[in-house]
Amino acid sequence: MPRTLVVILGIQACLSLLLAISNTAFGDEALYMWAGHVELTNWFSHVATPATTYNDYFSGAPQFYPPLAAMADSVGGLTGARILSLFFMLGTTILLYSTANRLSGQKAALFSCALWLACEPNLRMGGYATYDPMAIFFICLALWAAVKAADSKYHAELIGLAALAAAIGCVTAYSYAIYLPVVVVIGYFACGRVRGLKRSVISAAGMIVLTGALLALIPTLLHVWHGISFTTIHRDISRDHETRAAILQAAWSYAGLVTVISAAAAVLAVAAARGLPDRLLRGALLAAGFVVPVYQILIAKTGWALDKHLACGMWCVVLAAGMGLASISWPKVKGPALVAAASVALAVPVFDGWFSAYGIQRSWPDMSNLVAAVRPLTAAEHGTLYVGATPSYLDYYTWPASLRRVLWKRSEEHTSELQSHHD
Numbered sequence: 001m002p003r004t005l006v007v008i009l010g011i012q013a014c015l016s017l018l019l020a021i022s023n024t025a026f027g028d029e030a031l032y033m034w035a036g037h038v039e040l041t042n043w044f045s046h047v048a049t050p051a052t053t054y055n056d057y058f059s060g061a062p063q064f065y066p067p068l069a070a071m072a073d074s075v076g077g078l079t080g081a082r083i084l085s086l087f088f089m090l091g092t093t094i095l096l097y098s099t100a101n102r103l104s105g106q107k108a109a110l111f112s113c114a115l116w117l118a119c120e121p122n123l124r125m126g127g128y129a130t131y132d133p134m135a136i137f138f139i140c141l142a143l144w145a146a147v148k149a150a151d152s153k154y155h156a157e158l159i160g161l162a163a164l165a166a167a168i169g170c171v172t173a174y175s176y177a178i179y180l181p182v183v184v185v186i187g188y189f190a191c192g193r194v195r196g197l198k199r200s201v202i203s204a205a206g207m208i209v210l211t212g213a214l215l216a217l218i219p220t221l222l223h224v225w226h227g228i229s230f231t232t233i234h235r236d237i238s239r240d241h242e243t244r245a246a247i248l249q250a251a252w253s254y255a256g257l258v259t260v261i262s263a264a265a266a267v268l269a270v271a272a273a274r275g276l277p278d279r280l281l282r283g284a285l286l287a288a289g290f291v292v293p294v295y296q297i298l299i300a301k302t303g304w305a306l307d308k309h310l311a312c313g314m315w316c317v318v319l320a321a322g323m324g325l326a327s328i329s330w331p332k333v334k335g336p337a338l339v340a341a342a343s344v345a346l347a348v349p350v351f352d353g354w355f356s357a358y359g360i361q362r363s364w365p366d367m368s369n370l371v372a373a374v375r376p377l378t379a380a381e382h383g384t385l386y387v388g389a390t391p392s393y394l395d396y397y398t399w400p401a402s403l404r405r406v407l408w409k410r411s412e413e414h415t416s417e418l419q420s421h422h423d
Contacts (some may be wrong), residue, residue, distance in 0.1 A: 061171045257354075
């Protein structure tokens with residue numbers, strides 16, 4: 001592994017760890033880790049657990065990410081679960097390096113990884129304990145396998161790996177199914193530049209069939225079709241509708257600077273491509289970065305969760321951008337001077353990406369005082385306890401007592417119950 005890549009991975013880890021320790025759990029983080037503890041208890045213990053319907057309303061299979069997060073939480077608490085996410089995001093950087101190196105050499109690979117370091121979604125997901133980092137990793141693994149399959153003697157096996165990884169990514173978080181066409185198209189063009197039209201069509205068709213079969217089989221075995229329908233297919237998001245200007249402003253605040261730099265470099269990569277197949281591949285990588293923004297502007301009409309869903313698309317854009325930057329004839333300078341120049345050039349976009357991620361990470365209230373106040377209650381009380389906070393939040397922070405001794409409910413539910421009894 002090149003030393004420069006090690007340095008990039010080290011910086012990425014440090015920046016994401018700063019985010020990981022900057023605030024208490026977000027509501028979604030608490031919910032998924034609590035659900036994971038419940039799942040593990042159901043799997044390995046005879047202790048009675050609260051009735052749950054996670055399969056019916058989670059936007060990802062509760063049997064995939066939540067148990068992993070719960071195990072990490074058992075070892076290292078919230079920070080441990082967030083470090084699990086960091087490992088997934090560091091994995092995406094390594095996959096990016098390998099993919100770019102295969103397509104255009106080491107220089108392009110290092111440029112791509114440097115740009116990926118400045119992406120807010122990459123940095124924030126490395127300090128955020130939800131299913132998104134795992135889904136992002138598996139979609140990127142599918143893209144890596146689809147590209148690697150093009151000129152590998154293990155072509156069929158890698159196509160199978162791409163299909164499996166894409167299916168796991170989509171079942172981990174259902175919304176990432178939007179990237180399935182991206183994986184197929186990029187795999188098709190990557191194969192086309194090496195093996196010709198006929199073989200690329202066969203490979204793409206095989207990937208589609210296998211991925212479709214897996215996406216029919218896995219949800220059926222896990223009994224999550226209701227959740228897929230409720231959270232993705234028939235979800236009502238009209239209350240989240242925003243103007244196009246508001247969505248564009250949100251997108252700019254998340255990754256505007258690095259997107260402009262990367263898109264410009266990707267256009268340069270398209271122009272510098274040798275032959276139509278290579279040009280089509282680079283163009284597809286550039287276009288992948290705009291799949292989610294276009295969908296959320298024209299169809300979903302919301303900027304909700306835009307930065308998380310941007311991640312896989314930005315991974316594709318910086319992959320193409322690295323090729324564009326590598327095609328430039330740079331002045332020949334010695335190692336220390338090159339490192340200094342690169343550091344100065346990256347300082348602003350990296351700080352911009354990290355500061356945006358930090359702003360989001362600090363956007364929800366710090367619940368340390370509430371947690372400190374309620375934890376003693378679980379040692380002395382039994383039964384139902386009412387609180388103004390989200391129950392799943394306190395379920396997580398008072399586990400395992402909340403699994404056996406107390407049941408948290410919102411105070412509004414108590415008021416409703418009293419009113420119903422009075423009536």
